[in-house]
Amino acid sequence: MKKLYFLAIAAIVALTVVFFPQNEKSAEPRNGALEALQFLSDLQTYPSGKIPEQAQYAAWQQARRMPVSAENFRNTDPWESMGPHNRGGRMLSTTFNPLNPQTLYAGSASGGLWRSYTAGEGALAWERVVTGFPVLGVSCIAFPPNDSMTIFIGTGEVYNHLAAGTGAAYRSTRGSVGIGILRSLDGGQTWEKSLDFSMDQEEGIWDIVVAPSDPQVVYAATTNGVFKSTDGGDSWDWVLDVPMATDLVVYPTDADKVLVACGNFESPGYGLYRTGNGGQFWHKVISNGLPSTYRGKGQLGMAPSNPDIVYASFGDGFTTAEGASWLCRSTDFGQTWQLRNTTDYSKWQGWFAHDVAVDPQNPDKIVVIGIDVWTSSDGGLTLTQTSVGGTGFSNPPPQGPDGVINYVHSDVHDVNWHPTEPDVLFVCSDGGIHRSDDGGFTFASRNGGLQTVQFYNGFSTSPNNPQFCLGGLQDNNTIVWNGDLTWTRIGGGDGSWTAIHPDDDNTFFISSQYLNVRRTTNGGNNFTSMVIPGNSPTAFIAPYVISPANGDVMYAGTALVARTANGGDNWVASNGGNALDGNPVLSMDASWQDDGVVYVATAPYNGNRGHVFRTDNNGVTWPNITGDLPDRFPMDIAVHPLDDRIAFVAFSGYGTGHVYRTEDAGYTWEDISEGLPDVPTNAVIVDPLYPSNIYVGNDIGVFASVDNGATWINYSEGLTDAVMVFDLKISADRKLRIASHGSGAFQRDLLEVVWTSANEIDAEAWQLNVWPNPAKAGGTLNVSFQNPSPGKVGLRISDASGRTVYQQAATPFAEGNQELNLTLPDLPKGIYTLSLETEKGTFGQRIAVF
CATH class of the missing domain: 2.60.40.1930 (Macroglobulin (MG2) domain)
Known part of the structure; x- marks a missing residue:
């Protein structure tokens, strides 16, 4: 066995940016999840293809040491939640308190750990658990069988790892970074590191099992193989080095008998492995009842009433085409297998979303999940689809339901039977958590207060109405806020950029991936699709803006920039119909004074770095003003509201400055990010009333400067652990608003100068x-x-x-x-x-x- 002291993977790979396909629409279902996760991976790792050692964790530690207030500025109240509380984002896992199953824990993809004391029932059922660490993705949660005080959580959402190898372009498919396994010994009040992956945060944990027969023995399935602890998580041994271990089961009466599924994206050695001696020796299971090849991952489900019976689910698909699924069964704890069903329930999500779980009392009664929910009462010989996905209710109440009686959001990640109530089970999907009381035939949402939606860039807030804003979500459409904690869904697909007319709130624009833009002129009752000229490549989350100086003028970016002067009725390609540099446009902003002045930035593509451009003649020409800006993804541009010669650019990645300012229309740039944490930075905005006040949002929180970027404070008070801030906007009533990727939306007062005159009152x-x-x-x-x-x-x-x-x-x-x-x-x-x-x-x- 290999004793773990630290993990370091030294693989060097060539970066291939893969989230910019051709403009042509595909007739097949597109794997938006794959493209979205590759998008996030590329933002974090370009140009090296790797996250530096301890980078995010070290940045978080730096942020904790930063001041939280600015001299001569009023202290403001902490961030307050804007919701949504009536719809969930991508959830990965649920686990019951073993001594009180009314207490339910849930892990989100990038919004941390959550807990409900009512098993998810009610409008305010959920609270986020503060761990004291930068926890974003929580992939698994485990308790010892008879101990409600000891809790293990696995962090990170990593579907492929550099060390795994793929033979394809999918070099690293990651949602959020992890720091390994955390452990609590006091019921979740305080937490400590158990298995420390903070040296290499590209690693992730996929499953943790505490051996029922010996709670000191704990196994963990990780992106780097299987780890084992024999002292309750104090120390760990690396017992299997086959990469991408995704699921495991431990025999209830013998802590040495373990079955594990390894592999994703055809990683080396993929398959099922079995040990009978606690991991000293592993046998790769070869059986005619198992698929000989598959490209996705494997998932396992053991029958609690007969642990010799184990089911295995395998997926194959990960492109726009449907793949294949295999449901297999063993009656001797994984030594031999029988193929039970080849219904393709995982389709194109074979690498991402499927699983199998067995009824606690009946080993033939199973629930299989993939794109939807399927049930079987004969051990998997027949499968019946019992849920429908698609679109739920537009404005569900926080306590649910959020769709028809058998609605479950598509892309189902986890299924968990209630330990004591027959026929009760919970499923996790890209739309939160749902409960079934009849064994998986009907469902009701359990998302009250579960604030885990994943906003993208392109959030909008009305310049006239403080209670109107909207933004696009990962796999959850575009949603609208009208002043309370419930948000209304509009549009479809992955929500993308939005825009509100500066003079008319009834006219606004929404979009889905690859610049599919739609306009409403009646407050969202009807929408019209925009026909926008463009060239490939197009960014997955592609930008467009309305000119604040003239609400009829808009700009939209593919590889070229299109312009309309009549509110979107007609669009023309700018720059003589030519692309700016052949790369996809990723961010843009327009002058507040002149509708002919716009800044845009392109993303790196196919070995070519990105650039920043500016036009001051309505797009007739676009001079390249990149200068010495860093070679990273330019995530956001902010033009100063009172002087369009002043602009700011925020950059993702690591190892360079993250915020740059020009005061001469891009002829020169100044790095103003000294003192900021070195993490991907996604948003920047300047306060028009206090032009020296700058706010930035990055992968761990919000930071502010009141001296034009000379010094910075941590402005994250009220945000738990770490929050991936993807956009910043200022509301009509001077609230700073954040759209986060995994924690919903928040708002907070802007920093204001303290009044000092004797005749001025409070x-x-x-x-x-x-x-x-x-x-x-x-x-x-x-x-x-x-x-x-x-x-x-x-x-x-x-x-x-x-x-x-x-x-x-x-x-x-x-x-x-x-x-x-x-x-x-x-x-x-x-x-x-x-x-x-x-x-x-x-x-x-x-x-x-x-």
Whole structure:
């Protein structure tokens, strides 16, 4: 056996970016999950193809040491949840507390560990478990049989690993990085490392089993093989080095008898392995009842009532075409096998989403999952599809249901029978958690409070209405927020970029993968598809923007940039119909003052680095302004609202600066990321009222600078453990909003300067609110405040020199909430101060005019 002290995989591979296919639409179902995970993998590892040792963990440790407040700025309340609480994102596992099955634990793909004390029942059933570590993906959860205080969790969502080899382009298919196995000895209150993978965070854990006959013996199926502990997780031995171990079962009365499934994407040595001596020797199982070759993964299910009976599920598909599935059964704990069924239940997700579980009392009664849920009462000889996927209800209540009586979101990852209640089982899918009370024939969602949806870039918030925003999700369409914790689904597929008309909230745009854009002009009641000219390659999550200066002008990117001047009715290719550099456009932003000024950035592709371009003539020409920017994925661009010569670019990857600023339209760039954690950075935004205030979102949280990037603070208070922040927006009422990949949406007050004048009173007590902010010159401005007692109130707007540019004389106002609506004069763009002048003093707020 090989004693584990640290793991280091030194494989060097050539990076092949694979998430930019041709524009032509496929008639077959496309494997969006594969493309989405490859997209994330490439963002993290380009150009080396590998995550540096301890990179994410070291960055998280650095973030914990950073200051959390800025001098001369008000301390703000922590981040508050925006939901959604009525729909879940991709969930990987569930496990019952062995002594109280009403307590249910669940692992998400990139939103951490969750717990429910009501077995998922209710509108607020779930809470996130704080581990004190940067835990994102939780693939498995395990307890000793009679111990509710000891908990093991496996971290990371890794379907392929560099050391495994593939013989194909799928060099690394990963959702979120892991740090190994964590253990709690006090029921989840505190956690510690058990099996430490933080040196090589490309590793992942897929299964943990505590031996029923000896709780000191623990086995773990990992991307690097099988590990075993004989001291309850204090130390581990590496007992099988076949890569991509995905599932294992341990004989209940003999901790030395283990059966494990290894392999994914045809990794070396894939197949079933069996040991009878605790891992000292392993025998690869060869049987006519097993598939001779397959390209996906294997999953195992042991019959609790007769542990000699074991089922194995194998998948083959991982492209746009359907593959094959094999359901096999053994009656001698894996020595010999019989092929029971070849119904293709896993289809194109043979590498990703399928499993089998056996009824606790009846070894012939099984549930098989893949794209959908299937049941059998004769040991798998016949399989009946019992669930339907597709589209659920548009606005389900948090307590469910979220679809018809047998609805389960497609791509089902885990199935778990209740230990004491007959016919009760739970399944995990890309749409959260569902419960069945009749053995898998009907289902109801159990997603109340399970905030795990995965937003992509391209989140939008209305510049006029603080309670309207929308964003695209992994495999969960586009969803709309209207002010509460429930969100409404619109659109289909993987939701992608969105955009809201700057002057009309009823007109907005949604999209799905590869720039399939649709427009509504009636608040979402009807949508029209846009016909946008483009060239291959196109990014999986492809960008488009509406010009804030002119809501009829839009830009959209494939390998070239298309432009419309009539709200999307007609599009033309810019740049003379030529691609910018042959690479796919990945990010863009438009000037707030001039609808002809746009910045775009392309992603690396086929060995060619990405670039940044700017047009100031409506796309007639696009000068390359890349300069000395780093060779990484340019994830986001932010144009300063008051000066389009100033722009920011955020970069993914490791080992370089992550945020760059230009003040001369791209002629020169300055790295302003010194002091920021070195992790993939996905979003950047500048506060228009305080132009020196910059916010960035990365794979572990939110960070802010109040001195133009010279120093940074950790602005993540209220976010648990680590949160993958994919986009940042500022709302009409000056809330900073984040769209995260795995933890839903949050909002928090922006940093505001502390007022110091002796005659200025506490604005917070008056609850002054101004929107939209920034505001258009000549446009409408709304002002609300809470008047503590009857009295006269006046209003004044002053420019930076103190000169009054607008004034309303003091008039009587009653006690309570008051609202004013005024039309701004045609002011020059800039920062102004709006002041309320009351009988008790004066207080105010900055506003930006563009």
